Amino acid sequence: xxxxxxxxxxxxxxxxxxxxxxxxxxxxxxxxxxxxxxxxxxxxxxxxxxxxxxxxxxxxxxxxxxxxxxxxxxxxxxxxxxxxxxxxxxxxxxxxxxxxxxxxxxxxxxxxxxxxxxxxxxxxxxxxxxxxxxxxxxxxxxxxxxxxxxxxxxxxxxxxxxxxxxxxxxxxxxxxxxxxxxxxxxxxxxxxxxxxxxxxxxxxxxxxxxxxxxxxxxxxxxxxxxxxxxxxxxxxxxxxxxxxxxxxxxxxxxxxxxxxxxxxxxxxxxxxxxxxxxxxxxxxxxxxxxxxxxxxxxxxxxxxxxxxxxxxxxxxxxxxxxxxxxxxxxxxxxxxxxxxxxxxxxxxxxxxxxxxxxxxxxxxxxxxxxxxxxxxxxxxxxxxxxxxxxxxxxxxxxxxxxxxxxxxxxxxxxxxxxxxxxxxxxxxxxxxxxxx
Ligand code: GLY
Numbered sequence: 001x002x003x004x005x006x007x008x009x010x011x012x013x014x015x016x017x018x019x020x021x022x023x024x025x026x027x028x029x030x031x032x033x034x035x036x037x038x039x040x041x042x043x044x045x046x047x048x049x050x051x052x053x054x055x056x057x058x059x060x061x062x063x064x065x066x067x068x069x070x071x072x073x074x075x076x077x078x079x080x081x082x083x084x085x086x087x088x089x090x091x092x093x094x095x096x097x098x099x100x101x102x103x104x105x106x107x108x109x110x111x112x113x114x115x116x117x118x119x120x121x122x123x124x125x126x127x128x129x130x131x132x133x134x135x136x137x138x139x140x141x142x143x144x145x146x147x148x149x150x151x152x153x154x155x156x157x158x159x160x161x162x163x164x165x166x167x168x169x170x171x172x173x174x175x176x177x178x179x180x181x182x183x184x185x186x187x188x189x190x191x192x193x194x195x196x197x198x199x200x201x202x203x204x205x206x207x208x209x210x211x212x213x214x215x216x217x218x219x220x221x222x223x224x225x226x227x228x229x230x231x232x233x234x235x236x237x238x239x240x241x242x243x244x245x246x247x248x249x250x251x252x253x254x255x256x257x258x259x260x261x262x263x264x265x266x267x268x269x270x271x272x273x274x275x276x277x278x279x280x281x282x283x284x285x286x287x288x289x290x291x292x293x294x295x296x297x298x299x300x301x302x303x304x305x306x307x308x309x310x311x312x313x314x315x316x317x318x319x320x321x322x323x324x325x326x327x328x329x330x331x332x333x334x335x336x337x338x339x340x341x342x343x344x345x346x347x348x349x350x351x352x353x354x355x356x357x358x359x360x361x362x363x364x365x366x367x368x369x370x371x372x373x374x375x376x377x378x379x380x381x382x383x384x385x386x387x388x389x390x391x392x393x394x395x396x397x398x399x400x401x402x403x404x405x406x407x408x409x410x411x412x413x414x415x416x417x418x419x420x421x422x423x424x425x426x427x428x429x430x431x432x433x434x435x436x
Contacts, residue, residue, distance in 0.1 A: 007069025010370040011296035022311040036369030051081040068095035075105035092318035100270035103290035117262035122192040147191040152184030196281040209323040216298035235421030238301040301334040335399035336390040342414025344384035356410040365391040
């Protein structure tokens with residue numbers, strides 16, 4: 001089967017790695033890909049938001065399956081573009097319609113959807129310039145902390161947790177009056193702050209039925225102990241010990257089923273991944289956010305634990321036959337640790353050579369590239385999150401420690417990573433690098 005995967009990050013390298021293992025895959029194209037994906041498929045220099053160019057490539061190469069990695073083309077309507085062109089409409093397509101992608105593209109849409117379908121989430125109100133003064137008054141009387149979310153896509157930066165009222169009103173003004181996140185913050189969702197531990201749940205749906213993939217937890221802060229600035233993600237683990245079968249049954253009954261059923265009832269076409277960001281509040285699941293794609297770096301632990309053939313799952317989803325299959329999961333734990341450039345998530349310098357970079361380090365570890373590029377036969381840094389090392393282990397401690405060992409072989413100027421990924425779940429109190 002001739003496959004095109006869109007995207008270029010660690011998530012797409014992990015998806016490409018899995019797709020390349022399928023007997024059905026021949027050939028695999030990745031647009032635009034990265035030097036890691038170039039070793040397992042054919043990178044194609046395409047702008048993935050130029051739908052006409054993507055469509056033309058698909059027709060020229062007789063592509064039979066398209067899988068969309070990142071949210072932007074989905075929110076911009078790539079699914080609708082393909083379904084609106086007769087020759088492209090026949091291609092199996094993994095990714096929701098523009099209407100479905102609103103689950104991620106508009107926080108206000110997602111909150112209203114949850115409210116319509118009785119899905120547990122924090123109480124909220126939404127404001128624009130039209131009810132700005134009301135918003136200020138609402139914030140001044142809100143319990144603290146209070147959460148402000150830019151309605152639209154803001155490259156993962158649109159959520160601000162404010163600890164006092166002055167900060168909250170200032171942030172509100174920046175978002176609405178001064179377009180802090182451009183058009184994305186013309187509307188702001190103000191939410192109650194929920195206290196608990198977060199969990200990422202991934203669902204593949206064909207619009208009628210669905211399969212739940214292995215769950216994961218990511219670590220968003222730059223500093224150890226979950227301190228400092230928010231990032232795109234500094235590491236992830238799977239499984240998540242508090243995601244017991246009792247808890248996951250609540251997630252299934254109260255969140256996943258009503259989400260898939262709600263999309264179906266509202267005639268929103270959705271064939272693809274739903275990433276549900278949850279918080280466990282005293283044993284009860286609440287939805288923090290939906291995303292219309294897989295998570296990054298969660299994919300780098302979820303996909304290695306998935307034993308099913310990924311091409312088979314995608315085709316089953318496209319044919320609305322997911323009810324005929326079940327998910328098979330590798331019982332081993334997996335952990336991924338992300339190596340980032342000095343200064344990330346602020347300004348960074350690029351262009352440093354990465355030494356010691358191999359595709360895998362024994363059967364238990366894999367490297368997934370993200371912000372890298374090739375120059376003069378060398379792999380050099382080209383972004384904030386540069387690569388991630390995923391390892392299997394008999395438990396999370398072993399998986400994390402193995403990834404940290406592998407990171408000891410790889411280097412570039414200014415490389416930084418967290419030593420404490422999975423710290424809450426360690427089987428002993430020692431974390432690698434801190435042992436005597
Ligand atoms: N790890 C969070 C995300 O992919 O949005």
